[in-house]
Amino acid sequence: MIYLEGSKDSSSMTAAVRKSNIIEDLQRDILRLEGYKSGNNPAVDGGLGPIRDAFPNASFPLGVLHEFLSDKPEDASATSGFACGLLAKLMGNNGAVLWISSNRKIFPPALRAFGIQPDRFVFIDLQNEREVIWAMDEALKCGALTAVVGETREINFTESRRLQLAAEQSQVTGFILRNNFPKINTTASVSRWRITSLPSESIGELPGIGFPKWRVDLIRIRNGRPGSWDIRWIDGEFQPVPKLIPSAHEEQKQVG
Amino acid sequence: MGNRFVSIWFRHLKTDWFSIRQPHLKNLPFVLRTPSHGRMIITAANAVAVMRGISCGVVLADARAIFPELEVQDDKPDLVNKLLTRLAEWCIRFTPIAAIDPPDGIVLDVSGCSHLWGGDTFYLEEIARKLNARGYDIKLAMADTIGAAWGVARFGKESLVASGMHSEALMSLPPESLRIEFETVMRLHKLGLRQVRQFISMPRSSLRRRFGEHLLHQIDKAFGHEMELMQPVQPIEPYQERLPCLEPIVTLTGIEMALKQLLETLCHRLQQEQKGLRSAMFKGYRVDGKVEQISIGTNRPTHHVKHLYKLLEGKLSLIEPAMGIELFVLEAQKVEDHFSEQTKVWEGSGGLEDIRVSELLDRLATKTGMQSIHRYAPDEHYWPERSYKQIALEEKLAIPWRTDKPRPLQLLSKPECIEVTAPIPDYPPMLFRYKGKLHTIAKADGPERIEQEWWLQQGQHRDYYRVEDVEGNRYWLFRLGHYHDETYQWFIHGFFA
Structure with a gap:
């Protein structure tokens, strides 16, 4: 219950509050029925700051499929950086991640800078993208994993639906990294992200490159509010840059 | 029919083993050494060295004084037991019961075996010939008791003691032939008892009083008054199951049933022996003589029937029964220890140790090959x-x-050549062109010089720079070679997040 101070018409206010409470409860019920766990994931949400508010239940959705888009290798690197930051939080001390790819560029020793023990990753290197989708499907059914990352350019709706269902069933989180994707198509993934690198800010008077900084665009999120944020990666933690930029989608929604 | 035993004495077991592996040692005086109390002691000497008066237990320096060109190698501990076990297993071709007799012998229980080789003489000749051909210098004897065979092999002149004659054969041998302690032997010699016959008829009570219980036991064993037990070697049975079929199998259902049955028996055995298989092969022998086979591997030892069945099932379509398969064989080629209690602890905990992860990887490997993981x-x-x-x-x-050190999250598998404008030596570049696009560098760190590891590969060093262009993209560039060398080249090697 919210305590309202100095309310003049207390009876009508309490009624309104009660109504909004009921609506909130119902919304939470709907989310639960849709497969979102109601509990927070403090480990993941910790550093995300304002981005949290975009998620349903204000908590990073686990056991679902997330899609990351990028169209040049520089952004692909930024995307994998952001994804690794999330994975590090997800994995904790005893997680295991399968990284499935047909054209892997990830440099294992660099993962340590993102708070990941690179030896807790198992890399599956396959011949083509169809095998990647098949392997992801198999891996997402294995409840002992923390997350499954798949690198593929293309994925159609049916395939993504299958992966999403597998993820919901096993509560394993799936990440699809689509670098150099041919076209944006409809997929069954719960969210669609786009990460681009931003010029780093110098640390005080020091010359050289500062901490990694990215523009995080949450283009689509089921039952959430898309948005755009600037975020930095400092000493193994996300640190949002306070300024909030309303995304194009948000503006459209307001207009409509 | 009475029992018959063969005792094989390897006169130079260890040195023979070294000579087999290094043939040039055969005709050289050659010894093995081991450190003991700060000195090197000779633990084995070959026939040539013994002829020159060098024997076991001598300090190496003394032996070198006798013969300076002595060939010396380090002794291997536990070599004797391993070697004898292997030889005893090999001897199973002559008799099903073979036992090791450290430090330098093997005992075979050959009761009822020799007639298969055409009699005792031929039998012994065959054993001696085969072992000599392998390069071992041996002496052997056959007698009714282990003790008698042992004594005759080492101290007798004949090698064959006829049935019932072992007591007579022992009479003329020295007391050492009874396998007794060194002190007892010395005491017997001191008393002038240089042959068994000289003391064998003495009253048992006085022998016991003088030389102890052990001597009487050994006499009883050698003369056959007391049973002597052998501990035969047991060779490891291969992990293999066979299923012959009455009628040739042509249907997939039939093959599946055969596979399931074989897996169950094999896994049952593995489970009982606390083993798990790492690789397995399923073979089908066809009526027309061809062999159809499929194989699988696992990431962790397992004896989980359902999981293994699933792995093999995926490959069953590769088996072509043609006219029919008459014999199925399932073979575990690689078997490792697997303790089932452990899996209970890990189960459900998640992470890489979880059994479900290794089962998933097995499934992936079956389809895409082990090399993809x-x-x-x-x-x-x-x-x-x-x-x-x-x-x-x-x-x-x-x-x-x-x-x-900063490392890029994405590394190009092969560095790509770029065009670069760099102002002064060892300064980071100002501009670079990669894939036709010009990047203006705003910030840079470096250089970090990484030298080529000359003991692995020849080549020039790399000077790495971490740079950021005006758009905020971060790259890992390097210059191969010195700035002054004219031949230097710039490369891009990775992308930072």
């Missing part, structure tokens, strides 16, 4: 491409991952 550990190299190495799923890290 990689797990990495840091390696002790600075050169970026060599800074990590592949390890198996259950391996632990030997050294921790380094975090002190």
